[in-house]
Amino acid sequence: MAIGQRQRQHNGGRATTRRRAHGDEGGVIPVLAKVAREVEAAAQRGPLKSAGRAKFQVAALLLREERARVKHSTELTDAARLNEQKRLDGLAGILAKTAARDTSLIALLGEDAPVTTAARELKRDLLMAAGVELSPDDLIIVTEPEPVEERPARDVVPESVRQYERYNPFLAPDFSIAPTSKPQLSGRLNNWELIDPLFRAFEYGAGGGSAVMDLPEPGSLDAPGDLHLMPHQGRFIEAARQGHRTFLLADEPGLGKTAQALLAAEASGSYPLLVVVPNVVKMNWAREVQRWTPHRTSTVVHGDGHDLDAFADVVIVNYEVLDRHVNWLSKRGFKGMVVDEAHFIKNRESQRSKNVLSLSKSIRQRHPNALFIALTGTPLINQVDDFRMIWQFLGWIDEKKPLPELMKRLEDTELTPADFGFFAAARQAVIDMGIVRRKKIDVAADIPARRIADIPVELDDDLGRSIRDAERALVARLVERYRRVLANRDEQPIGIDHALVRLVANAELEESKSQSSGENVFTMVRRIGQAKAVPAADYTVNLARNVGKVVFFAKHIDVMDAAEQHFANSGLRTVSIRGDQTAVQRQKYVDAFTEDPEVAVAVCSLTAAGVGLNLQVASNVVLAELSWTDAEQTQAIDRVHRIGQELPVTAWRIIAAQTLDTKIAELIGSKAGLAARALDGSDAEVLAEGSLQLEALVSLLEEALAEAPAL
Incomplete structure (x- = not known):
């Protein structure tokens, strides 16, 4: 049966007719599902490379063509048509989530998006694998020059700038108010x-x-309109x-x-x-x-x-x-x-x-x-x-x-x-x-004090149990590596060798950064965030119903998605502030949260919305996922704790009990000591240099060694 009947192909605009194999397990959809899953998995590991982008585009093209075939086919019963549409909707959802993860893929979804020779060859091979009968024109892919991406040179001069230059042709240096130049000093510090x-x-x-x-006293505190300094x-x-x-x-x-x-x-x-x-x-x-x-x-x-x-x-x-x-x-x-x-x-x-x-x-x-x-x-x-x-x-x-x-x-x-x-x-x-x-x-004595309150939650479902199992495996791996190194030493330390602990933890961390699969500190933190999504959202629902507007922060898109679904199921209106939005869109959602009394929750990306936004209409913040730095956490809270805030501000950190999350919560303030000592005159001890991830692994290993029987 024809796919989209006679559809224009990207190989020169020639019209072709293709036929597909029959059978629920044959045809394009199973092949398309395999490709969609491969692209999804690759996108989870990082931005897609050229081969992955080609797969994504071909999957989108085949999905579009197959949807048209199913819609117009006269050979399908209503039940069969509905079944295939559901399968295609599921695949469309996978591609949509992939594009949300890597927003540069959205440009490939346009009908006029250029299709490379490699993509056309891949499309041909997938159709053949699906048992689709291809015309000779479809089988032979003519290699054409790759289209030149229509983008300007990196260095641009907007027309408005050219106009300005015509009106102001001479922009000579202005030294009229320059401070008196000082000769280079030849003092005791030169060498x-x-x-x-x-x-x-x-x-x-x-x-x-x-x-x-040393700052002078203010000459005036006047400001435009009803503003006050x-x-x-x-x-x-x-x-x-x-x-x-x-x-x-x-x-x-x-x-x-x-x-x-x-x-x-x-x-x-x-x-x-x-x-x-x-x-x-x-x-x-x-x-x-x-x-x-x-x-x-x-x-x-x-x-x-x-x-x-x-x-x-x-x-x-x-x-x-x-x-x-x-x-x-x-x-x-x-x-x-x-x-x-x-x-x-x-x-x-x-x-x-x-x-x-x-x-x-x-x-x-x-x-x-x-x-x-x-x-x-x-x-x-x-x-x-x-x-x-x-x-x-x-x-x-x-x-x-x-x-x-x-x-x-x-x-x-x-x-x-x-x-x-x-x-x-x-x-x-x-x-x-x-x-x-x-x-x-x-x-700013008139700015209410803020406080951070930790809300522990028990992850008692299958996901929670798998997270704890993975953490135990991680600790066992660290202990085994530590003991293996000690076994090769002639002299054994008395007690825990803290320097070795740090070396072992650092080795684990570096391996984790290079791993594309398997359990490590990064994947565990992400899974913890996923497991906390609904409990954190549920706590937010209770807050919103009792105290008013709430700002909900998370690091990962899937956590934000799960939270937004829970809010919708609970009947709460929300806005979402994410990294893939334009500045105009983001400001529109901020305005809605600030001005619309029906909008109860702002669901925000911890990295994209943690700076530059004024959300002081709320006085409660929920941190569904923990940051790796105190600075990032502080920036998020200070979207609410700002000049003009009239209520005490509370940040509710959702902590997964009995997991790595508790270690991160204990260590989250460790980097604050550096800024406090350098800028605020604090005598607080500065933590040894190193990432929070490293310190979390060190803490896990030292705790395990302290509880383990002596070698």
């Missing part, structure tokens, strides 16, 4: 390596106290008004860093202003420009920038498209640059870090007195070296040494790294360059 000592000065917490430069915001803005030009604004999340940056630019006349942000918050930045500086215009760069306004006072561009626009942005004549979520540039080898540094250098060359602000509530994620790229962006250091202004401050201490007191003095010298770090407890 010292200083970058690492400066980092150590923060790591040791030398000097004590929070990392806040808080005193800590006014002091920062006044510093810019009085001439300070480089800031690492590291206030805790929720203290209004966006407003401070925009009003500092206004106070210092730093327009045009370039703002580089994560994609998820660029629309919010445009809103904030209108809110805090309504007489200024802003433009948001989307894609290739076809609709941007190059004449705007504030140009907002996200990291992901920055590489296309670096060239014209470097020539635009900006007098200020703000980098939001500045910890995004901590990796010196990443392209976005290089782009940001390139732009900062070009702006500084044209306008030496330009305003530079790095914004981040979590400036340190894993190590003090995370400061490096931020300091370079601000012009405090280069790749090897402090630059003249910081060097002068260090020389003024009259100390060297060999002298007692150098670390405290050096730390303060860097702080005076422009570090501003305030905590809610210090400056």
Whole structure:
């Protein structure tokens, strides 16, 4: 029988007729099911490569053709037609979930999506395997030149920019307000390596106290309309008004860093202003420009920038498209640059870090007195070296040494790294360059205190039991490896060899990262999240019915899907904020959650919605899955715990009892000690460097060895 009768094929537009084999276990659907499962499994291991993408596209094509055949066939009974439609719906669901996991696949679903020669050959082979009778035209695949993907060169110049350049042909450097240049100092520190000592000065917490430069009293707390500045915001803005030009604004999340940056630019006349942000918050930045500086215009760069306004006072561009626009942005004549979520540039080898540094250098060359602000509530994620790229962006250091202004401050201490007191003095010298770090407890007494409450849940179903079995197998594997190494040693330790424990745990972790299948710490954490999805959603339902709106955070899409289904079954309306949405879509859902009283729950991706969103209409957060860093967890909670919040904020962490989840919950705050010591003057002990995954494995192994009989 004909498949879609006479359908146009992609091999030159020739019409062909194909016939398929009969039988419920024969034909296209079983072959299609096999391919769909293979693609699904490959996508679970990571982004699909070219062969996997070809399989996905061919599966989609065959699914579309088979659905048309079933719909129009006169040889099928109604019961048979319904049965085949159900089977095809199931396969469509598999492909949809795969595309949701790797959103770049969505483009392959379009009817006009180009089909490569390899894909056409694969399609022919699958149809032959299904017993479909092919015409000679279908059997012979003519190799044609692969279509050139219609995408612009990485470097683009939008038409609006060309217009701006025609109106402003001369953008000469402006040195009229440049600070008096200082000759390179030839002091006692010239031959010292200083970058690492400066980092150590923060790591040791030398000097004590929070990392806040001396800020002036606010000149005014006035703001547009009915808005009001808080005193800590006014002091920062006044510093810019009085001439300070480089800031690492590291206030805790929720203290209004966006407003401070925009009003500092206004106070210092730093327009045009370039703002580089994560994609998820660029629309919010445009809103904030209108809110805090309504007489200024802003433009948001989307894609290739076809609709941007190059004449705007504030140009907002996200990291992901920055590489296309670096060239014209470097020539635009900006007098200020703000980098939001500045910890995004901590990796010196990443392209976005290089782009940001390139732009900062070009702006500084044209306008030496330009305003530079790095914004981040979590400036340190894993190590003090995370400061490096931020300091370079601000012009405090280069790749090897402090630059003249910081060097002068260090020389003024009259100390060297060999002298007692150098670390405290050096730390303060860097702080005076422009570090501003305030905590809610210090400056925002009107923001309610927040608390984190752990809710243990028992996983007593088959999935829970399999997770505990897998964890026991993991522990047994760690113990066996530890004992095998000890058995080959001549001398046996007294008690537990903690150094060996760490080596064994690290070896397990590295093997887990390279594994594409099997049980390891990563797959177990994911399975724990899946097992907690419904209990966490059920707890959220009870919260929503008793206290109002709730924000629900999860890391994995399947956990979010399961939770949303449970909310729907419970009669709750929800919005979903995920990483595959456009900024406009995301803002639409945020607005619905904020303004529609019928929307009870915002289901959010921990990674995609953890920054830049204001969800303070709720005061309860449910963390269905635990993060690997304290910073990520804090960012999520601070979507609710922000200025203007009138109720106490509680974050409810759902913990799977008697599993690895409890270890992660105990360790989740371990990375907080580094930022607290470096920036907040804390004397808290800093955990030895290493990932939370490693520390969890170490904890599991040490606990097992402590309980095990002696060798």
